[in-house]
Amino acid sequence: MTAPAIAARGVSKSFGGVKALTRASIAVARGSVHALVGENGAGKSTLIKILGGRIAADEGSVETGGPDLRIGTVFQELTLLPYMTVAENLLLGREPRGRLGLIDRAAMPRIAEAELAGLGITHIDPRALAADISLAERQIIEIARVIMARPQILLLDEATSALVEREVAWLFGQIRALRDAGVAIVFTSHRWGEITSIADEITIFRNGTDVGTFTSIGEDEAITLMTGQALETIFPARGAQPPGPVLLSLRGARAEGTAPLDLDLRAGEILGIGGLAGHGHRALFFGLFGAPGFREGRIEREGRPVRITAPWDAIRAGLALVPEDRKSEGLFLPLSVRDNFTLPILRRLSRLGILRLGAERATVAESIRRLAVRTPSAQQPVGALSGGNQQKVLLGRWLLTRSRILLLYDVTRGVDVATKHEIYELIAGLAREGYAILFYSSDAEELAHLCHRVKVMRRGAFVAELPADALSAEAIVAAAMRESGKTEIPHAA
Amino acid sequence: MRALSVDTRRILYAIIAAIGLFVVGEAAHPGFLSGPSVASILVIASFVGIVAAGQCFVILIGGIDLSVPWVMNAAAILLTTTSLGKNTGAPEAIAAAIGMGVAVGVANGIGIAVFGIPAVVMTLAANGIVEGLTLGLSGGFTCSSCSSYAPPLIQTLAHGTLLGIPDALWLWAFVTALVSGALAVTRFGRATYALGTNPLAATLAGIDARRMTILLYALCGGFAALGGIMLVGFGGQASLGLGDPYLFTSIAAVVIGGVNILGGRGNYLGVAAGAVSLTVLVSVLLALSMPDYVRSIAYGVVILALLLAYGRET
């Protein structure tokens, strides 16, 4: 192999005491595609940011194969400016100049349109505001912007997360063309099928460091390397308890963007909801929780109809929602572990509005112990905890409400393997105790191993129900995309 | 010893700043730290402090109340006109004035929480509306039949002392205990901080954000009205510009008291210290017979200096 186009050597990085990378190294050759694979939190995004020069490493070095190589990065978080047009976003910093050296605003849509057409994109209107196009289209524009800058090194962090098959095919076409033109490409994805179809080399990450680089590797072996254990041992045994009474029913409940939905959730069961992102899962979960409520249809709590138009209605009806984005939707990062735990149950912990601090302290201590939250004290700001421990605080908050119906919305996202395992055990245990759990996950593997049955959503409707004996990640994914006949395997997403 | 949290440190800094300014005053003008001098400064600080209590509530949820000046003016005028300067109507007049302040606050809260009007715009408009209504209904505050004096009872209270301590300070101490207690150990306080930190997460945790917002603006209006009543009791006579300085002073007291202008962080103890600091500063400059403009400039410079010293975004 010739000198690499870009290489990281022994790179480490910490964020506020949490180690994201520990002496990680990779080397990427000119004209090759290098995939980084690993669990969430394994350090891939951090490494991409360091390679792209967005953040500096605490130790170690990044070397490029020549001076002034142009590096282009597509970040996981989209950076399009919402109230500027697609054309303005694409041409930001290289706007066409007209008379007097002023930007020729009138010409911008035309130029953007031509450049997009050059990349084979003809369905996105350059005159539209970035806020007004779909998530997938925004991701495509984000990628197009970076490619248009003619990078010699291209870094793509989860660039396909919002794309459907046809769009992924487009992206891979672009990647192959760039590779053939000598561009070095680093690529992260959670979809195993994508990785094997495009990568020349695969480096596997675990706990912030690289644990092996391969030109070809089987999925099972990769998973074992990524997680440090075989797939079967990560998940608890599925409880085979007989299902209890129906605690929650939906009859013709329709949220914004979904069909009327019917559903029965029983005590003691984990009912999985699967399907590709953006197909109405969020509307279902947030509709149940009144944020905002369903537009029509009925919700029944143990056979009695309940009205849920706001979260406090849902809490009163004995529901609890753990959202996916714990930082923006769940936690109060600067506030203490204690404050985060007890907010929904303060009524119980107070008399005439005044808090019974002793009772609260005992409750919080008990929760910290029960969930094994690793925190120096209950006074610690929750933002200083690791992602997994933050998630435990959020789960623990809702267990304190004594709600018997848990709506868990992609709760293992961005959580390390060890904590994931603890959360799986916790969820399985709760089901055994008689909790009714509605469980959405973007990870089909997780659904297949944890749930008693799985309903698959597509375009806002339930399109399949898989009983325990028919459950597998492949079956879930197949049901989610039966129309397109696509065969990717979402993995550990 | 456990390291103090950023918030606790800020409150300490605010208190240290207030004490430091007292010391500077004593050095510049001996006698500044005498009992009567300190008491009179604290009494004036209490007006700022009480108005700032309300401002503190709304800033804690990332809001702001620009309607404070005319709520204060209106409360003062309402008090003097409805009581006709007599003791018999005093309790009703006080209730009416505070009720008016609360009503304006409720309207602000509804405009912000229900109609989604930015707080700056809503409270600015409310200030104009209260101004117009006050001037219009009172006929430009010139009606001859109504007295422009506060009832003697209120004046006596405003100037009286209990156990050698001015009544105004007792009231302020009570307000301080109430507000800090409410923020620290009640459901209301926890909900306020939660809402100021992350409104979406607060709503998903079952907090009624609209109701809380309306409640907090109502409290702000009520405290502004109380400030107006105290001022008119202290000065004896209502005047139109009486509340004007309290808009910027109340906001300044809140921010140098360590409350984050974006919401979610801070406590009333720091705000009270901030109110004292600002009042001491003005008093020092007055004692040194500094002209108005020096006071104005020093005010701005000291606020900036204190903020740069400890009020940075974390």
Next chain:
Amino acid sequence: MQPDAAALPRGSRLGHAIGQNIGLILAGAILTLAVAGFLMVYSIEQHRLPGNFELTSTVNNAIPLVFAAVGQSFVVLTRGIDLSVGGVVDLANALAAVTMGKSLGGALLWSAVILAVGAACGLVNGLLVAFGRLQPIVVTLATLSIYQGLAIRVLPAPGGAIPPAYTNLLVNPNAPWALVYIGLLILAWAAFRRSRTGVDLYAIGNDEASSRALGVRVLRTKIIAYMLDGALAAAAGLFLAASATAGDATTGNSYTLTSIVAVVLGGVSLFGGRGSAAGAIAGAFITTLIVNILFFSHVNPLYQSFYEGVFLIVAVVLGGAIGGAIRRRQ
């Protein structure tokens, strides 16, 4: 990728133009209504249509606010706010009154100096916001007090003098010549909008973190925004002094709040990134016309603030509702 059935239909160019400029269009609509209202009230009252005199006096009354509001809009577009506008107007006004003397030449020279002082005031705000990591509202609250103090130091009591020739040049009482300055302001804005800094300004208001990732020069652009704001506020002070033919170090105070009102009525989002100086200009005229309408409809002047407040709330709520409805229809 080829467009397929699932691809969204393209909006028409006109549709995009309306959807993306809804704030400005609504401001234009409100301005039209305000003009119509003024014409109606005036003609009922005076039994004739307003003429050159009314046009001239309206323009001359509005122009300080026009400049202050455009200045404010620069900062608001970065998602900031400038409470010190009133202080800078005061300072410029006071400086004009004490420095200009009798000759037009001297007055023009001093005008340049005063604009530079305004820009320096803005520079202080900008440095504190950009490097001091303090919130704009807090910084400008403090500098407002400082600039007001300086203004009173410069001109302790109303007075001083402005050369009549200067008044005639800036706010000619006989014809609406001041419209020329507004025309120049719009041209300058259009050029700014088409400069690197103009694009960066909008980018910051859209999303500061993303802008930084995209190579936008955030600190520099913010500082420039505050400097332009300061210079324009100083220009407002000059126009104010020219109108009054003398100085007063306190008349500018009200411009802090009225400039914010004008910006809001002009469809500039207080959350940054959306709106334009043209909107701010429209907002300034709306604000001025409302005062005229109230005057000619013989509303008790004591109630004036009441009606202004109600108008502001109604305009913001209705504007938001109509704008939202149009955007949803697209």
